Amino acid sequence: METEQNESSIEKFPFPLVDETGYLACFYCGKHIRHTPEENAVFGEEPYPFDRGHGICLSCGGDPRSTDLGTQLGLIGLVCCAVRFEIVRDNLTPQHQALFDALPDWKKIVASGFLIKGLLMKRRHKI
Numbered sequence: 001m002e003t004e005q006n007e008s009s010i011e012k013f014p015f016p017l018v019d020e021t022g023y024l025a026c027f028y029c030g031k032h033i034r035h036t037p038e039e040n041a042v043f044g045e046e047p048y049p050f051d052r053g054h055g056i057c058l059s060c061g062g063d064p065r066s067t068d069l070g071t072q073l074g075l076i077g078l079v080c081c082a083v084r085f086e087i088v089r090d091n092l093t094p095q096h097q098a099l100f101d102a103l104p105d106w107k108k109i110v111a112s113g114f115l116i117k118g119l120l121m122k123r124r125h126k127i
């Protein structure tokens with residue numbers, strides 16, 4: 001059964017992923033990028049997360065080689081973090097909101113992961 005799925009995915013996503021122009025289109029912004037680790041944020045991912053002809057540019061998907069956190073996260077990562085930060089803040093007391101606001105961004109990201117997981121568990125189990 002697994003072999004059939006692998007053969008099916010090979011037919012669905014034939015190599016190369018690029019179209020006849022040699023470029024991919026960023027799934028989010030449409031920018032034309034080459035299918036290389038330097039331009040496609042999902043280069044080498046298996047299974048490949050998009051249809052033939054699509055990838056994610058580093059502006060949207062993030063650049064792990066950057067020393068700047070915002071550039072590492074990319075636009076999609078920044079949007080996800082902003083949404084998580086808002087969910088976390090809305091569920092904190094004013095005193096804890098002030099503590100959360102004072103954290104550097106990388107600590108907010110780590111804290112949000114744990115706090116959101118705790119909030120979901122609390123709601124699931126109606127604690």
Ligand SMILES: [Zn+2]
Pocket residue numbers: 026027028029030031056057058059060061
């Ligand atoms: Zn993009």
